[in-house]
Amino acid sequence: MLSIRDKGILGAIIQEYVSTGEPVGSRIIARKYMVTISPATVRNVMADLEEMGFLYQPHVSAGRVPTPEGFRYYLNDIMELKALPRLEKSMISRHMAKSLGDVRETLREASSLLSRISQNASIIIMPKLDTVFFKRIDFIRLDENRTLVVLVSKAGMVYNHIVYGEDVSQDQLNKYTNFLNDSYADLTIQEMRDMLIKEMSSERAKFDSLVHQALSLGMTALEGVEDRPDIYIQGKESVYNSPDLVKLERLRDIVNAFEDKGRIVRILNRVLDDPGVKVLLGEEMEHIGMDDFSMVASGYYRRNVPVGSLGIIGPIRMDYSRVIPLVGYMAKVLSDLLEDL
Amino acid sequence: MLSIRDKGILGAIIQEYVSTGEPVGSRIIARKYMVTISPATVRNVMADLEEMGFLYQPHVSAGRVPTPEGFRYYLNDIMELKALPRLEKSMISRHMAKSLGDVRETLREASSLLSRISQNASIIIMPKLDTVFFKRIDFIRLDENRTLVVLVSKAGMVYNHIVYGEDVSQDQLNKYTNFLNDSYADLTIQEMRDMLIKEMSSERAKFDSLVHQALSLGMTALEGVEDRPDIYIQGKESVYNSPDLVKLERLRDIVNAFEDKGRIVRILNRVLDDPGVKVLLGEEMEHIGMDDFSMVASGYYRRNVPVGSLGIIGPIRMDYSRVIPLVGYMAKVLSDLLEDL
């Protein structure tokens, strides 16, 4: 357990490190932050903090740099969140209203705002198909082998893919379409899946061949639907062009990390489950070369069901007290917006 | 005008530079490529070639490096294309057959193959909407303000967007849909646009309000359709991780250049017009920091109409005699494939 003073010093070190990016020496802390005590005292505390794993020294005559554990402690027990500036709030509502209508566009706009306001890269994962509300399905005969499935969500997102199978006439397909659209309004895709399976073994399906065919086509259609989530990363430039990126290898690592979207999705999915903003640090980034990066992320919701996530990604030394409220606010705005659709 | 021997020397320098990436000295050329003449003679020629702008020296005691102009001359007047290896041809046909069906998937596969075979990044621009053959249009009422337009091409590509306007019932929308689908089969989007405008002032449109409404909705639908071309860049890693990328600033330039997709599209569009493979070098790359990069690109066609382009992008020192046939072959395979759809 840290004393008040210890916390003050750790906090000061982190603040200083966040703003300069350089290892922090005892002098600076005693001069700028803790004027009542001497550098020597600060050094004693620093030695303790290092022993606890919150700081480390790049080399013996350098100052201290906070470790991911140090940041973690700071986030949990020291930092106080700042209120989101009125200006940023209004900027967000203004832009979000503008793009209203096309959900994909709205989400992209949200991400773009995050990156511009935070000066970091931002990430958004589009709604998981399972949780999306079904509006309409269409089958379009392309040729004798291929049928196009177009799935529209209530929010107006379109998912499409091609299924292969026996040749069915467009007229017949239209009948299936009508049947499915009439029967499954207002369900999520997941619910629809379940319903289809249930109905398949019902009396009706056994005797009515149209119903049977329609259900079976519906099932294959939903099976084949793309399950890799789409993810957008915007504002990579601000990370790439960050002035404290001075080693070639570091940049290379980061560039590669951004290319590896699968890994980012996996990491983000972990935060999706429970509500609120999560900060992912150090090892949680699962990526060699991303140890000194971090993600601030949150799920966003529709009717309290998590459907996707969003966040920002940048160097571990970021101003969490500003960024966390930002991400939180954006998740809320987005969730509210989705509520209505 | 260069003599045979001069060409031989320029060719040798480029070959050597392509394979090593290092400035080429007179010794190497005399030893490895032009055994009949001495280094001193080579030096004389090199001095001439430098004066002509085909070579330059990084510093006085270094060998020579070909300039973009040197490469240009080499490409036009010296290089001989190699036939595409049987192995690569069969690899291409095998993979392209696999992904047949979903055009977007096919195109992405083509690009992925380009990048894997050439060990460079590859670029593909999806078919321009204008040139795409219309299969079907659907209007889906999302709510009182928003109508979703789903446009399907004969090849099975789906384009969608939302239009805003007065509240029309789904039944009414279906009538419009049917009218448009019946009337405009087998046209390209561009032709359809023209037809719509023409029909709009016809007798029928004046007296039949359904026709009038349908035409007008069709026009707004086609107007709003997304006109920014989608572009995919694959295999960036092979460029990023290239071992002769040793300066941080260089990598940063390249990373930024890849992010700036608009510029790449603009450059590529220049090659789209006339057929065949084009090589873009130096200044043509329009990008500071991309001077020592180049693109080998070609349009691809459907019914002899250019619809998109594809190519590879990598360091200027690439083996053009292999890469040009590769890109050319891929463009041809793709064009043939699109012919059938």
Next chain:
DNA sequence: GTTAGCACATAATGTGGGTGAGTGCTAAAT
């Protein structure tokens, strides 16, 4: 418990010499 003072470690920076690669030029050879 806190502080001043001091010896110590090390990164960063600069300097000078040596080496190797490759040139340009000149004068001789073909």
Next chain:
DNA sequence: ATTTAGCACTCACCCACATTATGTGCTAAC
């Protein structure tokens, strides 16, 4: 009139070494 050999010269690169600045840990005094 070319081509070639010879040679002086330039410059990047490397290594060893010294210098400096920073900030520490430790000890002894407060």
